Amino acid sequence: MPTHDPSVSTSLRIIPRDQHPISRRGISPNALRVLYRLHEAGHRACLVGGAVRDLLAGQAPKDFDVATDATPEEVKHLFRNCRLIGRRFRLAHVVFGREIIEVATFRANVDDGSGDRQVHDDGRLLRDNVYGTIEDDAVRRDFTANALYYDIADFSVRDYVGGFDDVSHRVMRLIGDPETRYREDPVRMLRAVRLSAKLGFNIAPGSAEPLPRLAPLLSEAAPARLFEECLKLFLSGHAVASFEGLERHGLLAALFPESAAALDANRSGALRRMLVEGLRGTDRRVAADEPVSPAFLFAVLLWPAYCRALMALQAQGLHTVEAERRAADRVTLHQLNTIALPRRFSLPMQEIWLMQSRFSQRQRKRVVRTLSHPRFRAAFDFLVLRRAASPAHEDDIAFWQEAQGNPDAAIAHHPAAEGGEEAEVPRKRRRRRRRSHAAGE
Structure with a gap:
């Protein structure tokens, strides 16, 4: 039988x-x-x-x-x-x-x-x-x-x-039957994209046709399994080809819904240029047998979503610092519905984002504090990556490249702008509370 x-x-x-x-x-x-x-x-x-x-x-x-x-x-x-x-x-x-x-x-x-x-x-x-x-x-x-x-x-x-x-x-x-096999295990859709990217193969028309229709089935997959599959997609040396395959077959929005929406809304294509350049750098590091942090990878993949959320919060009148924190938390929380991004990666990812606004501040104390931050190197690499989206970051990149060797010389050569976002924001002095006679009781 x-x-x-x-x-x-x-x-x-x-x-x-x-x-x-x-x-x-x-x-x-x-x-x-x-x-x-x-x-x-x-x-x-x-x-x-x-x-x-x-x-x-x-x-x-x-x-x-x-x-x-x-x-x-x-x-x-x-x-x-x-x-x-x-x-x-x-x-x-x-x-x-x-x-x-x-x-x-x-x-x-x-x-x-x-x-x-x-x-x-x-x-x-x-x-x-x-x-x-x-x-x-x-x-x-x-x-x-x-x-x-x-x-x-x-x-x-x-x-x-x-x-x-x-x-x-x-x-x-x-x-x-392709549709039957995808329904049995929706992650097969991601495997099809990943293997075709790795091998340089095309997905057969009959196997490719159901992908956009069945993409929502990925929501039924375990978020922890999707996290592991994302690491395979983007940390195996074929990240750019994998990303383009997800786009081409209608799977990107199922994995990264808010980033996909932000990329669609970004008419200049600047966000996509930066994202692809980040994945290209990841491929270069894998080819050179150099480590790639999942925190940096997801900082790249979710940056479009963060930028869009930040703009929306600022349009509501929130102060920049508060808007940045809320945007980072919101994007991370929403993404967890799809992909189980562990805190050991999501927290450094948020730090990389939140440090970007520090790079426009050039007062000596702030420069020294930023240089000593444990996430400085990754955040600076991310700033360099942003050059793919806009040349406006060139001056900041030049300043921080010099500051890593000689902060005082960098400050002298690249003074802070008068006013605007780069100016020192005065802090309110905290009033010292008088010690109560009852203190310690």
């Missing part, structure tokens, strides 16, 4: 070693150890998913996953350095120092009664460990490009759903 989804047609195509570019030299030696030991123990063992896809597309994989007909317990019996994880999806992790080779047993979508599947009353899967054939396993994957198997037995690539041709033609295509 077949256990794969009968609505998806399969046809096995075997691509022999001399007709594909995958070499064992491109595969992690630890992954090869796992594959060979499983094979020698009489099990089917294949490299699967992203690693096969990336090797065929000429990219170096970061992770190597193995699929096998061995159960997790059988895998553990073969490897002393193995631990079993997961309840919903039972997996084996074979640990080689800092590298983990994930080994999954072939799974099926349809339970014939022999598997371990438990469904909650509301439809959620509590456990889904229904094992099947390699054909079943291929059909349950999301994209055809991720359903390719490199078989260690003969070094061939096995393709059940047309993934080999799709990788050759640089196409991301969902397996099965």
